[in-house]
Each structure stands twice: as structure tokens, then as C-alpha cells.
């Protein structure tokens with residue numbers, strides 16, 4: 233018997249990262265750190281006569297989800313909904329891929345374990361070119377540190393033991409696929425340096441400070457994003473740019489204290505899961 237199933241996947245903002253390409257999508261990935269968010273993606277999967285993928289009620293082309301459905305050989309209707317802006321550095325594509333994997337396995341009474349579904353969704357994201365580390369981070373929750381790249385059993389994760397309020401302001405999209413297709417050497421050396429600094433001081437303030445240094449060193453800041461980050465720091469807060477999007481995230485009330493009309497969310501303290509509804 234098959235039935236519909238639903239999953240929730242937290243959003244994930246990467247603060248800094250380095251790119252690690254290997255012979256297979258499973259081993260390919262990123263090292264780095266980020267924060268998972270209570271604002272996330274809900275994905276519902278139901279068996280259907282033909283494949284259909286929607287995001288917030290509209291037909292959507294999300295290659296990572298197509299790869300997941302191919303891998304599971306699932307003819308299904310996938311409906312995702314999110315309050316997060318798409319393409320702005322919140323891991324919406326990774327969230328849709330992981331949510332589709334979890335829910336499709338549930339709907340079709342599949343035989344995969346959680347690690348296997350994470351691996352499938354990670355491979356789909358890497359193959360689509362829309363992410364390298366979001367899926368494994370979203371599967372973990374909290375404030376994930378990606379020590380070694382890739383999906384289970386290859387990747388290795390740790391975390392900053394922290395929680396709390398996060399604010400964000402999104403100024404627009406930045407194509408992850410375009411940035412990853414370009415030269416990533418400079419970005420990666422900045423990312424590796426930021427990771428060792430965070431491991432020396434694994435606090436959430438340390439994470440945001442290293443993220444800010446990374447954004448500068450990697451030359452990814454746009455003038456607009458740079459201005460907003462500077463305003464938050466001038467007002468005594470901690471903020472940086474969400475990789476990869478024209479988005480600023482801040483700890484606590486950082487953006488609102490600096491006068492911005494920000495969206496508030498929290499660190500999501502658990503990983504992606506089936507929701508049963």
C-alpha cells in the first residue's frame with residue numbers, strides 16, 4: 233500500500249565554506265559551517281500518475297528534486313512550501329531534495345535508512361550543481377560544522393553547541409550554480425582558514441565573525457550587503473552574508489537594532505524529519 237507522506241527540512245545558511253571535488257558526487261562536498269533555521273521547507277509527496285513538482289503552489293523546476301525522484305524511481309506529486317526566499321542562500325534546493333527523499337521513501341514504503349536518503353539527496357544536489365553541504369547540514373540541525381566533505385559514510389560533522397534567535401534580510405538572488413561553476417580557489421583557501429579558526433573557538437559569535445572575514449577574503453560581498461553588515465556591526469551586533477545569496481543574517485536582534493525590517497527565526501535544534509502530516 234502507498235500513501236502520502238510529509239517531511240520538514242530546516243533552512244540552512246552557510247557562513248563560510250571550501251569546495252572539495254572528488255571522483256563521485258557522494259564524496260564531493262564542502263567543508264565549512266552554517267546555521268540551520270526553524271524557517272524551512274515542508275515537502276509532501278503523494279503517488280501520482282505523472283511526476284509533478286510545485287513550490288508554494290506553482291510548478292517549479294528544481295533539478296535536485298528530479299534527481300531524487302529518478303534515483304527512487306518514484307512517479308509522484310511533490311509539493312513544497314516555504315516562507316524562505318528561493319535562491320537567496322537558505323538551502324531551499326537542498327531542503328526540497330532531502331524532504332522529497334524522506335517523504336517519497338515514506339509514501340512508497342521504501343527500504344532506505346536515513347543515512348541512505350541523506351546520501352541520495354546530497355548526490356542529487358551535487359549533480360544539479362545547486363549545493364555542496366546544505367543537505368548534510370540540514371539532516372543534522374543546530375549549528376553544523378562540516379569537518380569532512382561528502383555524504384554518509386564519508387562526510388564528518390561536528391557542531392557549535394548553541395541556539396537562539398536569528399534575523400535575516402534578503403536583497404535578492406545569487407545563482408549558486410554560477411558561483412560554483414567559476415573559480416573557487418580563493419574562496420576555498422579563505423574557507424579552510426575560517427574552519428580552523430572556528431575549531432579553535434567554537435562559539436556562535438566566533439562563527440559569525442569568521443563568516444564575515446570569509447566573505448571579505450573570498451570577495452563575495454556586494455556593496456549593498458557590505459553596507460547592511462557594517463550597519464549591524466556599528467550598532468554592536470554580529471552579522472554576515474548568507475552563502476550563496478544576497479542575504480544578510482544576524483544574531484539576536486542585530487538587524488532590527490540597526491534599523492532594518494528583518495525577518496526573525498531561530499536556530500532549529502534538530503535535523504530534518506518526517507512529520508506524519
Ligand SMILES: Nc1ncnc2c1ncn2[C@@H]1O[C@H](COP(=O)(O)OP(=O)(O)O)[C@@H](O)[C@H]1O
Nearest residue numbers: 292293294318319320321322323324325362408
Ligand atoms: N522562483 C524561483 N526562484 C529561484 N529559483 C527557483 C525558483 N523556482 C525553482 N527554483 C530552483 O530552486 C533552486 C534554487 O537553488 P539555489 O540557487 O541553490 O538556492 P537556494 O539557496 O535556495 O538553495 C534552483 O534549482 C532553481 O532552479
Ligand SMILES: CC(C)(COP(=O)(O)O)[C@@H](O)C(=O)O
Nearest residue numbers: 246262321323363364365476
Ligand atoms: C554555499 C553552498 C555551496 C550553496 O548554498 P545555497 O546557495 O544555499 O544552496 C552550500 O551548499 C555549502 O556547501 O555550504
